[in-house]
Amino acid sequence: MRLTSPAQLDKVRLDFLAEIAKFTKTVSVCGGTACQANDCRYVADAVKSELNRRNLGGTVRLIVTGCHGLCRQGPIIQINPGEIFYPHVKPEMVSRIFDESVVGDRAVEEFLYRDPESGGRIRRASEIPFFRKQTRTLIGANAWRDPSDIRDYIAHGGYTALKKALFELTPENIIDEITKSGLRGRGGGGFPTGRKWSSAAKAPGSHKWVIGNADEGNPGAFMDGSLLESNPHVVIDAMVIGAKAVGAQSGGGFIYVRNEYPFALASIEHAIKQARDWGFLGHNILGSGFDFDIHINRGGGAFVCGESTALMASLEGKPGEPRAKYVHTVEQGYHMEPSVLNNVETWANVPRIINEGAEKYREGGSDTSAGTKVLSLAGNVVNTGLVEIPMNRTLRELVFVICGGITGGRKIKAVQAGGPSGGCIPESHLDLTVDFDALDSAGAMLGAGGIIVMSEDVCMVDIPRHFVRFLESESCGKCTPCREGLKELDRLLTGIVEGSGSIDDIALIEEICEWMRDASLCALGKSAPNPVLSTLRYFRDEYMSHIVDHKCPAGVCKALDRLRT
Amino acid sequence: MVDVATVMDLKKVDRLVDQTGANPESLIGILQDIQREWHYLPIPALKRVSERLAVPYNRVWAVATFYEAFSLKPQGETHFLVCEGTACHVNGAREILRTFEEALKIEKGQTSQDGKFSLETVHCLGACAVGPTVAVGRTFHGGMNREKVIELVEMYGEKKGGGK
Numbered sequence: 001m002r003l004t005s006p007a008q009l010d011k012v013r014l015d016f017l018a019e020i021a022k023f024t025k026t027v028s029v030c031g032g033t034a035c036q037a038n039d040c041r042y043v044a045d046a047v048k049s050e051l052n053r054r055n056l057g058g059t060v061r062l063i064v065t066g067c068h069g070l071c072r073q074g075p076i077i078q079i080n081p082g083e084i085f086y087p088h089v090k091p092e093m094v095s096r097i098f099d100e101s102v103v104g105d106r107a108v109e110e111f112l113y114r115d116p117e118s119g120g121r122i123r124r125a126s127e128i129p130f131f132r133k134q135t136r137t138l139i140g141a142n143a144w145r146d147p148s149d150i151r152d153y154i155a156h157g158g159y160t161a162l163k164k165a166l167f168e169l170t171p172e173n174i175i176d177e178i179t180k181s182g183l184r185g186r187g188g189g190g191f192p193t194g195r196k197w198s199s200a201a202k203a204p205g206s207h208k209w210v211i212g213n214a215d216e217g218n219p220g221a222f223m224d225g226s227l228l229e230s231n232p233h234v235v236i237d238a239m240v241i242g243a244k245a246v247g248a249q250s251g252g253g254f255i256y257v258r259n260e261y262p263f264a265l266a267s268i269e270h271a272i273k274q275a276r277d278w279g280f281l282g283h284n285i286l287g288s289g290f291d292f293d294i295h296i297n298r299g300g301g302a303f304v305c306g307e308s309t310a311l312m313a314s315l316e317g318k319p320g321e322p323r324a325k326y327v328h329t330v331e332q333g334y335h336m337e338p339s340v341l342n343n344v345e346t347w348a349n350v351p352r353i354i355n356e357g358a359e360k361y362r363e364g365g366s367d368t369s370a371g372t373k374v375l376s377l378a379g380n381v382v383n384t385g386l387v388e389i390p391m392n393r394t395l396r397e398l399v400f401v402i403c404g405g406i407t408g409g410r411k412i413k414a415v416q417a418g419g420p421s422g423g424c425i426p427e428s429h430l431d432l433t434v435d436f437d438a439l440d441s442a443g444a445m446l447g448a449g450g451i452i453v454m455s456e457d458v459c460m461v462d463i464p465r466h467f468v469r470f471l472e473s474e475s476c477g478k479c480t481p482c483r484e485g486l487k488e489l490d491r492l493l494t495g496i497v498e499g500s501g502s503i504d505d506i507a508l509i510e511e512i513c514e515w516m517r518d519a520s521l522c523a524l525g526k527s528a529p530n531p532v533l534s535t536l537r538y539f540r541d542e543y544m545s546h547i548v549d550h551k552c553p554a555g556v557c558k559a560l561d562r563l564r565t
Numbered sequence: 566m567v568d569v570a571t572v573m574d575l576k577k578v579d580r581l582v583d584q585t586g587a588n589p590e591s592l593i594g595i596l597q598d599i600q601r602e603w604h605y606l607p608i609p610a611l612k613r614v615s616e617r618l619a620v621p622y623n624r625v626w627a628v629a630t631f632y633e634a635f636s637l638k639p640q641g642e643t644h645f646l647v648c649e650g651t652a653c654h655v656n657g658a659r660e661i662l663r664t665f666e667e668a669l670k671i672e673k674g675q676t677s678q679d680g681k682f683s684l685e686t687v688h689c690l691g692a693c694a695v696g697p698t699v700a701v702g703r704t705f706h707g708g709m710n711r712e713k714v715i716e717l718v719e720m721y722g723e724k725k726g727g728g729k
Contacts, residue, residue, distance in 0.1 A: 033690070033691050033692045033705065034692050034693075034694045034695045034707065036692070036705050037692040037695050037698050037705035037706060037707030037708075038695055038707050038708065071694030072694055072695065074695065216689075216691065217688070217689070218689070219649075219650030219651045219652070219688050219689035219693075220650055220651040220652045220689065220693050221691075221693075222692070222693055222694070225691040226691075258691075259597060259634050260634070260687060260689070260690055260691070260700075261690075261691055262703040264691075297593070297594065298593070298594060298597055299634075300593055300597070300628075300631070300632025300635065301632055301633035301634035301687070301688070302631065302632050302633055303688065314593065315590070316590055317589055317591060317592035317593055317620075318624075318628065319627050319628055319631035319632075320631065320632070376693060376694070377694070378651075378652035378693035378694050378696065379651075379652050379655050379656070380655060380656075384652075384693070384694035384695070385694050386694075416651065419651065450693075452651050452652050452655060452693075454655055458655050463651075463655075466651065466654050467651075470688060473633075474633075474688075476631075
């Protein structure tokens with residue numbers, strides 16, 4: 001059904017709410033990537049067969065959703081009303097869950113989440129500390145929305161921001177509101193979104209483009225993939241608003257998705273098709289006279305394509321080599337035409353700002369980093385998963401309060417933030433605020449929000465070597481400092497972890513880092529020294545121990561053992 | 566293992582090209598579709614794409630060799646992709662890769678002689694929260710350890726080409 005006027009939006013909303021009101025229960029099975037890796041499809045199949053066996057199809061609604069958040073405890077089922085939360089669900093548990101919680105209104109006590117501190121069982125998701133301590137504005141409804149049904153998005157206020165932007169606001173109004181909100185780029189740059197849009201709107205050019213970046217090449221980060229899996233329409237909603245703001249009806253839109261994300265890719269492909277069918281994309285959107293469409297480009301698995309000029313080269317069907325940015329992509333980007341590239345999480349914040357206003361948006365976060373940030377937590381921490389907090393909380397709260405501390409009773413060694421461009425932050429600096437600026441002072445960066453917590457069993461020379469090797473294989477090779485610098489860093493670090501390093505190597509490493517930082521063409525090379533320099537700054541004794549004593553304090557670098565005996 | 570390249574159906578390549586409107590800008594997408602179909606990029610297919618899009622063959626080659634996702638070598642019937650992202654790395658991905666290499670008697674980047682298995686690494690699959698992770702086609706396996714690697718190899722060995 002194609003909507004041709006804004007008034008029809010309300011009818012869709014009411015019809016859908018009436019349709020789901022028929023159901024007495026909703027069973028939500030998490031279908032996010034992490035739960036997929038834990039075989040949640042068998043759980044969903046078991047739920048389906050219980051529904052059939054008991055003939056409950058008309059009264060119980062089954063939804064397979066995007067990420068519920070607490071990935072470590074997957075596969076997860078939640079049941080409403082009552083918000084009953086079942087972790088680690090196996091297909092053979094489903095029949096009992098149906099007896100008690102779907103047919104009945106009780107919980108199966110021994111299947112509930114067990115609080116590691118008190119040992120007691122917790123029934124509701126919102127009472128579990130992991131969820132209770134977060135502010136889940138963007139991802140809080142994930143468990144109760146069917147991402148494959150556009151009506152579910154519309155029924156909960158979706159596409160009303162698009163309506164407001166197309167019918168009530170001028171491009172200047174939209175840019176003003178985004179600027180006032182203080183929204184900054186979630187992909188890692190932290191650049192003010194309003195300023196980016198304003199430059200693109202002012203840039204001369206007959207065609208303009210808006211682009212959503214979901215390449216997420218940063219290993220350890222999975223927010224963008226999760227967002228596309230759980231709420232793809234919010235990105236489409238936002239990109240139409242952005243297109244109006246910068247004047248991209250003359251050009252068009254792209255979403256650049258990492259090809260290694262099969263679930264995210266399928267979700268956004270389906271959503272775009274639906275948005276076209278329903279009249280939110282294409283010709284004369286909602287009868288407003290505004291035309292705009294979005295195409296999907298699948299990334300080729302190149303980390304450098306997260307860089308704006310490389311991404312745009314890739315959109316043009318070329319190798320993703322960056323160019324020097326004397327002229328920014330907002331003026332000359334895709335086909336040398338003005339292009340706005342925002343991370344998909346940045347886009348996802350836009351509809352809320354348009355609907356609720358900049359003032360309200362600024363209430364969350366710090367003075368310089370407004371709003372909430374979605375983070376992906378992984379590594380040696382008890383609660384791994386998808387977290388959302390206002391940007392005024394500390395790393396310590398994040399690791400110990402929300403994520404429940406380190407696994408196996410081990411000690412924390414470092415928090416790695418910002419991926420291959422970021423750094424390792426030691427325990428003494430955990431009171432830093434998780435925002436765009438504070439982590440920089442510690443030689444790390446928030447980056448896209450991928451956070452890996454590392455216990456004392458992780459080696460602080462092996463980790464920078466891991467990142468250097470990653471970047472070495474991902475360097476496009478165009479500029480010498482990056483191409484050759486990474487090779488040399490790899491050689492020197494490998495020497496240290498294998499026992500042939502010397503003390504002089506450290507000065508050489510620092511010198512190479514310095515010239516890579518000054519002379520590389522793009523951010524990949526400029527930021528590549530960060531993992532090395534941050535570990536040298538905080539964990540120099542580990543380097544010395546490898547070099548002088550041929551000993552790896554974490555016990556990771558086995559090659560050293562032979563040298564000691 | 567049949568050398569697909571010598572018997573491949575170029576009409577299928579044409580169909581994949583036409584699906585995108587034979588637009589030079591869609592080169593990467595077309596190569597991805599070819600890779601999805603044959604699990605690698607056969608040379609005759611690259612030549613055909615070059616002709617059909619009127620893009621010089623050297624540019625097709627540049628793209629095919631630039632992006633990590635493309636393989637110019639045929640893959641096995643079952644292709645194991647071991648994630649070596651940072652989260653998987655700190656949780657023992659190295660051990661997982663080593664176990665696969667031992668169990669399959671091939672190294673990373675190789676295909677077994679009988680064409681049944683191939684082994685490759687990937688920088689991140691986005692299942693960081695439950696790593697170490699291994700992908701076989703679109704099926705992801707989280708929480709990997711040595712025992713689960715052996716189980717997977719046995720399971721896919723019996724399925725013969727399953728998981729694609």
